[in-house]
Amino acid sequence: MSVVTSGRYTFPSYNLVFFIFLQLGLHSVEGVWPLPQSITSSPERYPLNPQAFYFTYGSQSAAQEGCSVLDEAFKRYFSLIFPDYSSGRFYSEVKFLKCKNEVRFKVLLNLNVVVVQSDLSVGRDDCDSYPDEDSSEQFAVFPNAQTNNKASGVITFQICYYVNKTEIKDFPRFQFRGILLDTSRHYLPVQAILKTLDAMAFSKFNVFHWHIVDDPSFPYQSRTFPDLSAKGAFHPMTHIYTQSDVGRVISFARMRGIRVLPEFDSPGHTQSWGKGQSDLLTPCYSGSSPSGTFGPVNPILPSTYKFMATLFKEVSSVFPDSYIHLGGDEVNFSCWKSNPDVRAFMLKMGFGADFTKLEAYYMENIVNITVALNRTSIVWQDVFDYHERIPKDTVLHIWKGLPASYAAELSAITKAGYRVLLAAPWYINHISYGQDWRNYYTVQPLNFSGTEEQKKLVIGGEVCMWGEYVDATNLTPRLWPRASAAAERLWSDEKQTSDVDKAFPRLQDFRCELLRRGIQAEPLFVGHCKHEYQGV
């Protein structure tokens, strides 16, 4: 039996625990994706009787029956493992046995008894709270098979499942494994977001970065500023996220061990904000008079910061995560330059003609707003590139360039002591013909010049699905299983997963498993799955 070395909060680990059982039951163990840190499988195998399959809480476990996150997960994964039993006919017979320090899998078999055990400490207090960056995801499974000849008595099930004797010890390489969805360039119905969260859990992604608003539309329905969506959404009734929608997304994510990181990007990327909030954007000038168009958020007005403080106060009450993404990327200075009031402000503040100083001034104010709300900021790399004075716990998000360029940025940011999140190599909205998942797989996030201490500042990576060409019609097949390639890079040991050709059949197998679970994941190459997507 293995011992969990760090077990403060083991929230998302059931994903893999149960997943492994599914693999063992219906597939070969080779299909496990992402690859566990340690897995040993023996050819020894035992028949598995769904009528006698139990998910149980360890008697030493602080969490017991009634722990919503695990109770719900038990239910979900039982159906995934035994789809034929999801009718509930047998489900009512599944009992959660109370043990103490562990979650125990008990599998009673036809004519035999096999006990499969898993150590998994779950803090009682964490059962009904949200996952966070400190959540530990280490765990171990050690199936301990004991057989005797005790018959189960009732045998009505015709399909035989088998489980191989397998030992797994696992923990993630990076704590932050995110997917960005962009709901501004196209509106994504809530159903499409929930489906993505489901698929994320299967690949062990644990952060949903919700790039909820941007230039094209403002679908977030604010309690405090309802005009933002009423005037800034593509449609004020059908293309918005109500407070209830947002709550549903957060709760659905929580049940799957996924944090929801909201981004309200400013001062650029805010055209849609201006429709519902007058005087927020900078009036651009053509010569000596306003041109009628607007630029980035107006950084010179006190009303701007008052508005932002109120908005972010609401955001921090709606989104429970301790991080807020503040954007800060791609600020175009031409409108600020054209505006005489902005120029006068520059002079007054002693910024000269350096508009990066104005941007820095703005971002510092916004970051301070989130600090006051007891939230940690994530900002795009632009904010670091302009040398703004930002709190040391701010996370910099790298999105620019090719390997050489992002490696240099990783080096520079970590040298300055900031934590960093890598997205640049995983802009998955970019598509090309063929097996481009191989490019996502072969990324080496720590292959940059720096000390061990610097490397520890890389908290993880993120797959970005920007929305220029993506909505609910093509989101799922474009995301899966290509994102799963990045998932393994972020979860598994790099040395064990350095051979992309060896990964191929395992990923192909995993993709079929995604199909079986109802995720419309596209094929990697010629071939077939037992359960094909049937079309609509």
Next chain:
Amino acid sequence: MSVVTSGRYTFPSYNLVFFIFLQLGLHSVEGVWPLPQSITSSPERYPLNPQAFYFTYGSQSAAQEGCSVLDEAFKRYFSLIFPDYSSGRFYSEVKFLKCKNEVRFKVLLNLNVVVVQSDLSVGRDDCDSYPDEDSSEQFAVFPNAQTNNKASGVITFQICYYVNKTEIKDFPRFQFRGILLDTSRHYLPVQAILKTLDAMAFSKFNVFHWHIVDDPSFPYQSRTFPDLSAKGAFHPMTHIYTQSDVGRVISFARMRGIRVLPEFDSPGHTQSWGKGQSDLLTPCYSGSSPSGTFGPVNPILPSTYKFMATLFKEVSSVFPDSYIHLGGDEVNFSCWKSNPDVRAFMLKMGFGADFTKLEAYYMENIVNITVALNRTSIVWQDVFDYHERIPKDTVLHIWKGLPASYAAELSAITKAGYRVLLAAPWYINHISYGQDWRNYYTVQPLNFSGTEEQKKLVIGGEVCMWGEYVDATNLTPRLWPRASAAAERLWSDEKQTSDVDKAFPRLQDFRCELLRRGIQAEPLFVGHCKHEYQGV
């Protein structure tokens, strides 16, 4: 009122006729795709009452109530035009009025009566037969609005539809407008094929080129040779097309004015055939002994031609179209070269060391089999490139190369007097980031060196969706609306549709219309549709 100049068989024209009404009813007329040859719309508009909307047969029309193709189309398009009325509550009140020489649209409005007329001759004999290359698709619509104050009496419908006074004259630029689906590299469930046929009709594609078998799998369940799919399909029960499946596809296509062109590609691309038919493929040699692998179909055995004659006899009885696609592409000679029996045959036949002569010998035999079955052959351009002696009515299918290269091939093939079909610029399985539909749109199929007579030999074009990376999970969003760009090129007047930027908003509008009709068509760029795809 307009007169149809050629009205032998006007089968697929209802697609556009009804479509225009939909556009008129729910959209602006600008959204019509593909663009009709002539369309004049007036701002004059009339309210449209679904309770009093009639599809009628002209009194002079040879086709009358009971013409299955049109009766079914009436039903389908009524629901598309008035989705709120598809419950059948009002549908039972729709009557088909018998007139004489025309199909008449009769629209009785609240308080007014507007009669919309369309001339459309349908030959009685064609109602229950299959569309063919000779099917005329010319037609005209001339809405003749007359108003009076007669009230309809019952007004329970709250939504108001409007129809603009519009005159349309239309006919296709090319008679062959095809889409190829590849069901060998991945199996496509019948449902996915039917969905594609539905979408094809909306873009006025009229040929479904079914590349049904190839190297990876043989899903066609043959009556005569059941082992071909039993041993050559990905799975002998779940990954096959039964005779009933094939019949369903053909019948579904017929109802939408779409021909089904089967391809049984040989002598290359036949690895899967060999699993269920021994001695069909050429044994490859390694030195002086067989290597255990197999090459193309064995062209030297009489049993090969006996098998092919029997198979194609079955194929011609199952597929009613007068064309059969025989493939003939990408034959690799290395296996033939390795085989001593093949080399001996070459000597005997006086082919020397020129294996293109052996390929020519094979293809001539296969083409003659289809001639004997009273079918016209389509073959890939390779067959022309090897200067094989083939009947003059054979159609050559161009698939290779960039514009310069396919233009030269168009020139050469038509100079030799053969008819030609262009696929090279529309390999739509190739994807790239951004608006690549523009490349499909700007193709100029007749931009090659040749006489007017030569240009007339270009019978049309085809969009090819090869299956290496495509199955039912990503087929629809990858095909639509990108294929619709090619559809307009093949249907509409080139001069009127030369501006790709002008086409953009119209195609965007059409894509939203596809969504509304249940086709999971991907977005062209940032934006939204009234009816978004809701995800699954």
